[in-house]
Amino acid sequence: MTTGLGASHPRLPPRFAAGLLAAGLVALFLLQLAHSSDLWGSFDLGEVLRGLGAMLGLADPLGADVPIEPGAPQDHSQDALEMRLWRTLTAAGVGALLALAGALLQGLFRNGLASPSLIGVTAGANLGAFVAMLALSGHAHWALWGLGDSGPWLVTLAALAGALGVSGVVVLLGLRGPRPSVATLLLVGVAINTLIAGLLSALQDLVLGDNAAMSALQSWTFGTLYSRQAWHAGLVGLGLLLTVPVIPLVATELDLLASGEDDARALGVATHRTRILVLFAAAVATASAVASAGQIGFVGLVIPHMVRALVGSGHRAVLPLSVLAGAVFLLACDLAQVLVTGDRPLHPGVLMSLIGGPIFLWILLAGLRRSRTW
Amino acid sequence: MISLQPESRSIRPAAARWVCTVLLALCAGLAGCRDRSPPTPRPGAAPPAAGFPRTVALPDGSEVELADRPRRVVVANTALVDASLELLATDRIVALCDQARTWSSLAAHPEIWAGRPTFRHFDAETILAYSPDLVLCSPFSQLETVHVLRGLGIQVVKLADPTTIDELGPRLTLLGRLFDTEERAAELRQDLDARIAALRTRAASREHRPSLVAYSRLGEEGWTMGSGTLIHAAIELAGFENAVAAVGREGARRLPLEDLLALDPEWLLVPAAFGEEDGLSQSSVQRDPRLARLRARRNDRIVAIHPWLFSTTSHEIVTAAEQLAVRLD
Numbered sequence: 109m110t111t112g113l114g115a116s117h118p119r120l121p122p123r124f125a126a127g128l129l130a131a132g133l134v135a136l137f138l139l140q141l142a143h144s145s146d147l148w149g150s151f152d153l154g155e156v157l158r159g160l161g162a163m164l165g166l167a168d169p170l171g172a173d174v175p176i177e178p179g180a181p182q183d184h185s186q187d188a189l190e191m192r193l194w195r196t197l198t199a200a201g202v203g204a205l206l207a208l209a210g211a212l213l214q215g216l217f218r219n220g221l222a223s224p225s226l227i228g229v230t231a232g233a234n235l236g237a238f239v240a241m242l243a244l245s246g247h248a249h250w251a252l253w254g255l256g257d258s259g260p261w262l263v264t265l266a267a268l269a270g271a272l273g274v275s276g277v278v279v280l281l282g283l284r285g286p287r288p289s290v291a292t293l294l295l296v297g298v299a300i301n302t303l304i305a306g307l308l309s310a311l312q313d314l315v316l317g318d319n320a321a322m323s324a325l326q327s328w329t330f331g332t333l334y335s336r337q338a339w340h341a342g343l344v345g346l347g348l349l350l351t352v353p354v355i356p357l358v359a360t361e362l363d364l365l366a367s368g369e370d371d372a373r374a375l376g377v378a379t380h381r382t383r384i385l386v387l388f389a390a391a392v393a394t395a396s397a398v399a400s401a402g403q404i405g406f407v408g409l410v411i412p413h414m415v416r417a418l419v420g421s422g423h424r425a426v427l428p429l430s431v432l433a434g435a436v437f438l439l440a441c442d443l444a445q446v447l448v449t450g451d452r453p454l455h456p457g458v459l460m461s462l463i464g465g466p467i468f469l470w471i472l473l474a475g476l477r478r479s480r481t482w
Numbered sequence: 483m484i485s486l487q488p489e490s491r492s493i494r495p496a497a498a499r500w501v502c503t504v505l506l507a508l509c510a511g512l513a514g515c516r517d518r519s520p521p522t523p524r525p526g527a528a529p530p531a532a533g534f535p536r537t538v539a540l541p542d543g544s545e546v547e548l549a550d551r552p553r554r555v556v557v558a559n560t561a562l563v564d565a566s567l568e569l570l571a572t573d574r575i576v577a578l579c580d581q582a583r584t585w586s587s588l589a590a591h592p593e594i595w596a597g598r599p600t601f602r603h604f605d606a607e608t609i610l611a612y613s614p615d616l617v618l619c620s621p622f623s624q625l626e627t628v629h630v631l632r633g634l635g636i637q638v639v640k641l642a643d644p645t646t647i648d649e650l651g652p653r654l655t656l657l658g659r660l661f662d663t664e665e666r667a668a669e670l671r672q673d674l675d676a677r678i679a680a681l682r683t684r685a686a687s688r689e690h691r692p693s694l695v696a697y698s699r700l701g702e703e704g705w706t707m708g709s710g711t712l713i714h715a716a717i718e719l720a721g722f723e724n725a726v727a728a729v730g731r732e733g734a735r736r737l738p739l740e741d742l743l744a745l746d747p748e749w750l751l752v753p754a755a756f757g758e759e760d761g762l763s764q765s766s767v768q769r770d771p772r773l774a775r776l777r778a779r780r781n782d783r784i785v786a787i788h789p790w791l792f793s794t795t796s797h798e799i800v801t802a803a804e805q806l807a808v809r810l811d
Contacts, residue, residue: 145607145611147607147608147611147612148607148611181554181613181615182613183613184610184611184613184634187610187634188607188610188611191606191607191610191630192607195607241622244622244625263625316734316736318733318734321622324622324624327624334603334605334606334607334624334626334627335605335606335607335624335626335627335629335630336626337626337629337630340626453602453603
């Protein structure tokens, strides 16, 4: 089986693909806000626009014109629409960030199996979040440092700190020595990931009998897009703001690195600087995504392959299109699971594995078929 | 061969940066613009019920301020379902967590909540659809959801599961005060206290406290409950000695077969299957050849109780204790 990136042949002009993805993103955004549920019914486009307008103070909130009857329950349509907005923005942002991180790391490691989990970011986020959750559920109350009332913030911040801390350790250890190589970095990542996986298993094992704590840990492990708030969307927005500007600084360099570090250096690529920039962007992107929505696998692994299958392997197209495609893919999956599974929804991580696994297999088999024909 | 030309034309990075900035600005703008203060009472709303607004002190030292008598209660903590159903008319409960159908008295009496709404996920959009004025949940229910609901002015009360028999009565009183059904709560508590006192008297009159292990086994692994759990308290209340607690073990924990053999309790307490006499835990204990020499098995002293009673952390644990105590008579 090939693990390389391969030089696939572009099927679509990148700008056309970008246009399609952008249109898909807008359509999914509106559909996600308007979709019908058994509890809320559906919002029509006018209501969606009015609800968004109300958030900006440009229109009356939804439900404000419902006649008031004494003792009747309050109309929460506007609040529901806002929750959907934060969920939608978070889902799109998380998909975009994970896909970008995957595309960057696959380019750097020149390996199609590289994913954001490789440099320890996901494991670090999980470790931080697990410790915070166990502290909040009373198993390690000492770890709260008196911050027990800031629950949701605490888990997110702990995840962010864990992600950045662990990926920092991986990068520092992996880039030691006079001529650090990506192979060393890869092996350090594997070692640290294994160590943290053991720690996480030990933590889970300690609280197996506590249903509440286990349920929270499980929810985190498979990702969650429920009850997202403005600051979740803001965090992924900040992640995009910090990482998307890195694309033009590394895209051409990653293309040149595809033939090996020595060749790239000979062609004038500052390989060390490129490595640092790519690792920084991948770590920040993954950290802000995982801290906002928990662990959602497969996006970072599959999306860059899908994009390369569409537009070829040039990073100046693959990186920005991965951002768009990741947003579209996670949003589409989230919407699909909401519509299909109804009141028995799946965690996004579960759905991504169920959908992403077969797609990844299909891409690999199609690649093998093409190379045999060639 | 290395090509300096990328294989395909690129997307202009500036455009991506632009989109990203606009999205972030929109996000911040939308978040900041709307007034997020809790809703004020609407004109035309009925005046609060007598005794409201009221402040209710919670076991963790915090207080909750109720503006009016709760009329639309959502119960998201399975341990609070039994008491809520007994204290409130079902029309004041607008939704229960889905687990209640399996792990509360509804497992034995499903007709009480037949056709009524339950929810699987404690997420804000779902809960808000029931327009609740009071939400009861456990301390570690989805933190984000609690945060969002409180932000919308909905009272969310987090109550930890009791771990001792003495916490059960005060829990009923507290819920009665939250629901404004103090009289019904007092009646229930009086009845509960009498049942507990009768069990304590019976237990004190016994010369020997036989050893017992609460044991469940749904796969290869066996589980038990040591001290600090409500089932442990029920075992003691029924006049048994919890053999696991006696060797210093606390909380819910694994119990390998060799440890079960080493403890060799006189009695075993296992969960029965739903709607059947012979549950998986029971059959695995009775049929596993490795446990053939277990005292409880040889003397046919395996007590199977309904799984919801085996796992409950509500006042119904006293029913479990009563079912156990009967076996000693």
